[in-house]
Amino acid sequence: MLLTAMAMPYAREGKWPLWGYVQDQLDRHEVNATEVLHSLPVVGSQGAIGPSYGVAWYRRPYMADDARPALTVAAAVHLPELDLLIAQPFLRVLHIMIKKRLDAPLSTQEVTRPEITRSGIRQALPNIGSAFMDRLPDILNYEPFTMSGMSIEGEEWKRPVPRSVLEYKDVHDLESYVGRTTELVNRSATTPTYGSATVVAPQPPIAHGVYVEESLIDELENKIGSTQWNLDKLIRLLRELNSNYGDGHPYACHALLRAILDHVPPILVAPASGKPSFDQVVSNRSWSKTDQAYVTKLKDFRAQGDDVLHRQIHTSADLIKMDDVPPRAWLNVLLRACIDDL
Numbered sequence: 251m252l253l254t255a256m257a258m259p260y261a262r263e264g265k266w267p268l269w270g271y272v273q274d275q276l277d278r279h280e281v282n283a284t285e286v287l288h289s290l291p292v293v294g295s296q297g298a299i300g301p302s303y304g305v306a307w308y309r310r311p312y313m314a315d316d317a318r319p320a321l322t323v324a325a326a327v328h329l330p331e332l333d334l335l336i337a338q339p340f341l342r343v344l345h346i347m348i349k350k351r352l353d354a355p356l357s358t359q360e361v362t363r364p365e366i367t368r369s370g371i372r373q374a375l376p377n378i379g380s381a382f383m384d385r386l387p388d389i390l391n392y393e394p395f396t397m398s399g400m401s402i403e404g405e406e407w408k409r410p411v412p413r414s415v416l417e418y419k420d421v422h423d424l425e426s427y428v429g430r431t432t433e434l435v436n437r438s439a440t441t442p443t444y445g446s447a448t449v450v451a452p453q454p455p456i457a458h459g460v461y462v463e464e465s466l467i468d469e470l471e472n473k474i475g476s477t478q479w480n481l482d483k484l485i486r487l488l489r490e491l492n493s494n495y496g497d498g499h500p501y502a503c504h505a506l507l508r509a510i511l512d513h514v515p516p517i518l519v520a521p522a523s524g525k526p527s528f529d530q531v532v533s534n535r536s537w538s539k540t541d542q543a544y545v546t547k548l549k550d551f552r553a554q555g556d557d558v559l560h561r562q563i564h565t566s567a568d569l570i571k572m573d574d575v576p577p578r579a580w581l582n583v584l585l586r587a588c589i590d591d592l
Contacts, residue, residue: 251276251279251281251286252272252276252281252283252286252287252290253305253306253321253325253328253329254329255267255271255272255275255276255283256272256306256319256320256321257321257325257329257331257332259271260321261331261332261335264381264384264385265318265468266318266319266320266321267318268315268316268317268318268465269283269308269313269314269315269316269317269318269319270315270316272319273315284313287306287308287319290304290305290306291304291305292304293432293435293436294435294436294438301394301435301438302394302435303322303324303394303431303432303435304322304324305321305322305324305325305327305328306319306320306321306322306325307319307320307321307322307392308320309460314463316463316465317463317464317465318464318465320388320392321336321392322392322393323336323337323340323389323392323393323424323427323428324428324431326424327424327425327428333424335382336382336385336389337424337427338424339375339378339379339382340386340389340393341421341422341423341424341427342375342378343366343371343375343378343386343390344396344415344418344421344427345418345422346366346370346371346374346375347366347396347411347415348415348416348418348419350364350365350366350411351364351411351413351415351416352416363410364410364411365408365409365410365411366408366409366411367406367407367408368383368386368405368406368407368408369406371383371386387400387407387409390409391493391496393431394431394434394435395412395414395415395417395418395431395434396412396414396415397412397496397497398410398411398412398497399493399494399497399499399502400490400493401490402486402489402490414434417430417434418430460492460495460496461491461492461495461496461503461575461578461581462488462491462492462578462581462582462585463578463582464492466488466582466585466586466589467485467488467489467492469589470484470485470488470585470588470589470592471485473589473592476592477592479516479517479592481592483513484510484513484514484588487506487509487510487513488510488585490502490506491503491506491507491510494506495572495575498572500570500571500572500574500575501558501570503572503575504554504555504558504559504570504574504575505555505558505559507551507555507575507576507581508551508552508555508556508558508559510581511528511548511549511551511552511555511584512528514531514584514588515527515528515530515531517588517591517592518531518535518587518588518591519531519534519535528548528549528552529549531545531584532545532546532548532549535587537587540583541583541587544579544580544583544584545580545583545584547576547580548576548580548581548584551576551580554574557570558570
């Protein structure tokens with residue numbers, strides 16, 4: 251019932267439903283959706299950190315009503331309608347990725363970084379549906395061994411092909427894919443020991459979730475055409491920020507967040523002359539006490555963003571880590587103000 255409540259809206263609309271909607275659906279049958287979600291089997295890490303895999307992808311342990319938990323390819327084992335919608339075209343794309351990895355030119359002096367693109371996949375699989383292609387980036391991000399960063403330019407996107415896809419060379423059906431993924435996650439979650447030597451198993455990147463709430467991005471997209479502002483760049487910046495945050499890229503996150511702070515002031519303030527600045531956003535707009543504190547901290551972060559962008563190379567190690575990325579609540583408050591003003 252839970253999986254169906256999530257899958258049916260996705261099949262109709264191309265987006266995972268809000269968690270509040272799923273809870274309301276199961277409430278009508280006197281079923282606690284949160285308890286059911288947390289009871290779903292998971293292999294690997296049982297916490298918020300470390301490689302894991304199950305039929306659902308969501309932020310543990312708490313989810314707000316406006317969150318959008320997703321189903322993975324594994325859910326198609328239980329829902330035949332997802333087999334044709336997600337699983338079968340995903341497996342075809344997976345083997346395109348494997349071929350890209352194996353056919354990449356070799357070099358003794360340069361790192362090989364094969365990539366897939368939207369247009370390249372359409373060329374290799376001309377009969378693949380447009381709706382699936384729109385969903386593909388998210389599908390890849392919810393599978394532990396295909397997740398990677400992504401860059402977007404217009405309707406085109408490209409993303410690197412991780413070496414981990416080679417583990418699936420002999421996999422051609424859904425059950426084998428889920429079995430292999432389970433095996434790989436369990437292998438990555440353990441540390442085998444041989445004699446006195448400890449061998450650390452390779453692990454896929456830790457998923458950090460989303461930085462900007464998807465519901466806010468959806469609201470921005472709904473504003474397109476009803477406001478004087480062109481929101482395309484802002485939405486792309488936010489989606490790239492989410493992608494890089496999920497993949498654990500602190501420098502890209504700093505640069506993108508710094509760019510967003512420079513991009514949005516015209517929405518929020520209208521100075522008497524010249525271009526509005528983020529300092530004016532903080533000082534000239536009426537904020538609640540808490541929101542004022544958040545945007546002030548964002549203003550202070552700009553110096554940290556400048557440090558990431560402009561500090562030149564030196565002999566000591568750089569110390570910027572994912573923990574240095576500001577709390578998500580700060581930016582979400584700023585975006586809520588932007589949406590309210592559009």
